[in-house]
Each structure stands twice: as C-alpha cells, then as structure tokens.
Amino acid sequence: MQNLAHRLERLGTETAFSVAQAAAAWKAQGNTVFPFHLGDINIPTAPNIIEAMNRAIADGHTGYCPGPGIPQLREALAEDIGSRRGITFGPDNVVVMTGGKPVITKFLQAVMNPGEEVLYPNPGFPIYESQIEYLGGTAVPYRYVPTESGFAIDLDQIRASITPNTTAIIYNDLQNPISAESTAAEREAVAKLAIEHDLWVLSDEAYFETRYEGVSSSIAALPGMAERTVILYTFSKKFAMTGSRLGCAVAPLQIAQVLSKLNTNDESCTTHYVQWAGIEALRGPQDSVQSMLDVLKGRRDAACELVNAIPGFQVAVPQSTFYLFPDVTEAMERLGHSAVGDFATAALHNTGMSFCTREHFGRRLAGEDRQYIRLAYSGIETADIRLGLGRLREWIESA
Template identity: 85%
Template sequence: MQQLAHRLERLGTETAFSVAQAAAAWKAKGHRVFPFHLGDINIPTAPHIVDAMNKAIADGYTGYCPGPGIPQLREALADDLGSARGIDLSPDNVVVMTGGKPVITKFLQTVMNPGQEVLYPNPGFPIYESQIEYLGGTALPYRYVPTDEGFAIDLDQLRASITPNTVAIIYNDLQNPISAESTAAEREAIAQLAQEHDLWVLSDEAYFETRYEGVSSSIASLPGMLERTVILYTFSKKFAMTGSRLGCAVAPVDLAKVFSTLNTNDESCTTHYVQWAGIEALRGTQEPVQQMLKVLRERRDAACEAVNAIPGMNVAVPHSTFYLFPDVTEAMDRMGYTAVGDFAAVALHQTGVSFCTREHFGRRQPGEERQYIRLAYSGIEVDDIREGLGRLNEWISAK
C-alpha cells in the first residue's frame, strides 16, 4: 500500500464537529436535541449583505481577482479595523482570506521554522495546536486560572515556558472557548513579554465586536506592538457570515506581502462576489449587528441563569463571545462520573443537551483538576436554552 505523508500524523482537527455528528445521529433517531456544541449562528446574514452579494454575482464578479483581495475591500477593512483599534492602517497592511482560519496557518508558515516553539492558549481554539505541530513546530501551551470574573492567563507559567527557541505567541483576547477577556494589565504584560523576547504575536480577534458590555482593545494598539503583531479578523461572527468564508490578516507590510504570495499558491484568491458583500457589511447599516448582539445578550443571560441554578455547576457572566465554560466538577462528582466525555455522552442521551468538553480544546495540562464543559448559545433560542438546561438540571438534581 502506498504511504501517506508522516506529517499527517500530527494533524489535529476541530473536534467540536464530532460532537455535532453525535448530536445529529441522536436526533435522527427521533430524539430532541438542544444544540450547545457548535459556535455557528442561527441568525441569517443581514439582507443588505446578501443583496450586495447577489448583485455582485449579477454584475459578473464571478472570476479571479487579486490574491490579497480587491482594493475596495482592503481599504474598507483598513479604515474599519484601524479606527476601532486606534491604529493607522493602510490597505497594504490588509490581506483578504477565506475566513479566519487561514490566517493561523499562513502566520505560522511565515514566522515559524520546523522545530521552533510557539506559545498558544490551552484551553483554546484547537486549530492552533494542530497547525503548529502539523507544520513541524513545537506547541507550548499556556494555561488559564479561574477567577471571580472568569479566567486569567497564568503569566508566571507563560513566562517560564519561553526559551531562546520560542518565536511567537498566539493570543486570543475575548477567548474561545472560555470567554476570557484580558485586563489592561494582562494585555500589557503579554506585550512586554513579546518585546523582551522578540516574539511575533498572532492576535486572534474573531470576537472583537461580539461583546455586551465595555469596549474591546487590541494588543496591536500598544506601543511597540503594531510592527510585530498580526491581527486575525473574520466576518463570520460579527456579521453572521460563517458560511461565506471571509476574513483577513492585518500585518506589517513585509508579512502582508508573504501572505499574499501564499494566497496565490493556496487558493488564488478569495471568492470575488463575497468580497463585495464584505464591503457592504462594513460600509452599510450596522443595525443588524446591534440587533444580533441584543439577541445574543438575552441568550447569554438566560444561559448563565440556568447554568448557575444547576447543582454543582457554576459560571461567571462573560462580557463577550457567545460561549460559557462552566465548572462542572461537583456536578460530575454528584453523578459519579470521573471522565467529562462520559458525562457529556450520557447527558446527551438523558436530556438531549449537546455540548463540548474541555478535552475538545487542547490536551489537558499537568495539574488540571477541575472539570469544564463549553456551552455555545449562538445557535439556540432563549426558550430552548431554558428548556434544555432545565432538563439538565432535572437530571442532575435527581441524584
């Protein structure tokens, strides 16, 4: 039998999709399922954005276009992202991509050689770990510690992990899966470490605008950071455009040129007519964005109230993203489970509630004793949130 490339053994995946498959299989047998597993959005893309996409198709924008993106979209992105973050950007800093994920891969291809180390958040988006290792790097996880407000980066552990072979840090402020948001002091500490050790920074800002209180800040706006930071931006979350696959990297010009060349090698260009929809999303009315945030805020409040009413479960109320990461240690003890995966599987069959666990977001680190699950409320209505988590409450309370 012909052999496949050895690097495939290092390739991970986004394991939340395996949870979705299990939920779909259970639903196909006629059971009710309450989908808290995927961070997709069950709110349609706004009509004015869809109309712009359809008009672009009708106008013939269905062929190739520039690898780094059409100039009109790059300009709109530079204006929008720059003003929101208080930084000066030009279109030359912007490279349009097919969503946010390609930014991770192209960043690592550009700044990391095989054998070099990259710091990444754990728990965190699983593609970080997957791509670092697939491309031959060494993935160095840094952890979070629980606080009354949610979670904070363990800066001492992160600092101790840096070696002369460390070249970059992936930083996901407004974090998936744990909804953690850095304080100003924490953000400044990360920036200081990056400058002290001459590290590149990938700032994953997928949820920069998905927030319910306060104002988002970017590490790129801190002194000395713009020239060493790549911002990952996506239209998926803010504009409910997950299936349109549209995003960009904001980078120093030298890196942006490399990203553009990688685009040409990988996919030639991002879908032309989708880019015109992106322009309308940025330049057109923002009322649908505000309406979606209102809906998500109501879901957050309903989910937090329901979770904190369940015996042995607790979660802080996050100010951003659309995820909860409750501690379920006592609930599992009450039910007699030691493996959170077993707890999740039985919960699906007993209550219909489908969710991811801590294990879906990176390898468990030494010393981790608490058990967590992730609940995404972006794809489930308020009434279903209350009913589903109510069933979970009844199941656990019966023990």
C-alpha cells in the same frame, strides 16, 4: 499500498464537529437535541449583505481577483479595523482570506521554522495546536487560572515557558472557549514579554466586536506592538457570515507580502463576489449587528442564570463572545462520572443537551483537576436554552 505523508500524524482537527455528528445521530433516532456544541449562528445574514452578494454575481464578479483581495475591500477593512483600534493601517497591510482560520496557518508558515516553539492558549481554539505541530513546530501551551470574574492567563507560566527557541505567541483576547478577556494590565504584560523576547504575535480578534458591555482593546495598539503583531479578523461572528468564509489578516508589510504570496499558492484568491458582500457589511447599515448582539445578550443572560442554578455548576457572566465555560466538577461527582466525555454522552442521552468539553480545546495540562464543559448559545433560541438547561438541571437534581 502507498504510504501517506508522516506529517499527517501530527494534524489535529476541530473536534466540535465530532460532537455535532453524535448529536445528529441521536436526533435521527427521533430524539430532541439542544445544540450547544457548535459556535455557529442561527441568525440570518443581513438582507443588505445578501443583496450585495447577489448584485455582485449579477454584475459578473465571478472570476479571479487579486490574491490579497480586491482593493475596495482592503481599503474598507484597513479603515474599519484601524479606527476601532486606534491604529493607522493602509490597504497594503490587509490580506483578505477565506475566513479567519487560514490566518492561523499562514501566520505560522510565515514566521515559524520547523522545530521552533510557539506559545498558544490552552484551553483554546484547537486549530492553534494542530497547525503548529503539523507544520513542524513545537506547540507550547500556556494555561488560564480561574478567578471570580472568569479566567486569567498564568503569566508566570508564560515567562517560564519562553526559551531562545520561542518564535511567536498566539494571543486570543475575548477567548474561545472560555470567554476570558484580558485586563489592561494582563494585555500589557503579554506585550512586554513579546517585546522583551522579540516574539511575533498572532492576535486572534474574531470576537472583538461580539461583546455586550465594555469596549474591546487590541494588543496591536500598545507601543512597540504594531510592527510585530498580525491581527486575525473575520466576518463570521460580527455579521453572521460563517458560511461565506470571509476574513483577513492585518499585518506589518513584511508579513503581509508573504501572506499574499501564500494566498496565490493556496487558493489563488478569495471568492470575488463574497468580497463585495464584505464591503456592504462594513460600510452599509449596522442595525443588524446591534440587533444580533441584543439577541445574543438575552441568550447569555438566560443561560448564565440557568447554569448557575444547576447543582454542581458554576460560571462567571462573560462580557463577550457567545460561550460559557462552566465548572461542572461537583455535578459530575454527584452523578458518579470521572471522565467529562462520559458525562457529555450521558447528558445527551438523558436530556438531549449536546455540548463540547474541555477535552475538545487542547490537551489537558498537568495538574488540571477541575472539569469544564463549553456551552455555545449562538445557535439556539432562548426558549430552547431554557428548556434544555431545565432538563439538565432536573437530571442532575434527581441523581
């Protein structure tokens, strides 16, 4: 039998999908499941966006198009992303891709040589770690520390982790899974380190506009950062277009040209008619965006209130994303669980609650002694949030 490539041994995955499979199997047996595991959105894409997509199909936009994206969409993205961040971008800075995820891979292909080190957040989106290692780099995690308002980056650890072999840092403000948002001081500290050590920065801004209070800021807008930062942008979260697979990188011209070439090699182009839907999303009515945020805020408020009423659970109220990352250490001790994966399985079988755990978002770091789970409320109605978390509370109280 022929052998497969050795690099596949270094390829991870988005393990939240394995939780989804377990939940589906439990539901197939006739059980009720409360789906808090995937960050999908059960709110439909706005009708005007769907109509624009269908119109583009009817108009014959079903063939190949330019690798970096159609000019009309690149222009709309440059204008929208730049204006919201206080930065001037041109269409040539924008490279359209099939969602936000390819931006991670292509950024690493563009800036990282085999053996070089890349800093990434842990807990964090698992594809960071997976792609750094798959492409032959050394994945160097940086951690977060709990605070009264959520989590903060351990800046001292980042400083200690940078070596002459460090080439880049992945920075996810408004973070998945922990909903952490940098203070201005923290953002400036990360930027200062990037400049001091001449690092490339991937700024994952998937949740830049998924927020309920306050205003988002981009690290790319800080002095000296636009020329070293690639912004990851996606239509998935803001416009409820997860299945449309549309996003982009906004990058310095030197990097944008490389990303465009990688597009040509990998996909040829992003689906033509979906790009016309993207133009409508950006330039059409925005009522649906605010409507979705209102719904998600209601879900957040209900979930936070109920989570903090569960014995042994504790979570700060996040201003952005649609995730909660509660500390469940005491609740697990109450139930006699030492492994958070076993706790999650028991919760599914006893209450129908399906959720991811800290283990799904990067390898556990040395010295971690607290246990966390992630609750995504983007794909579950408020009534079911109340019902599921109510059952979870009853189960834990009965222990």
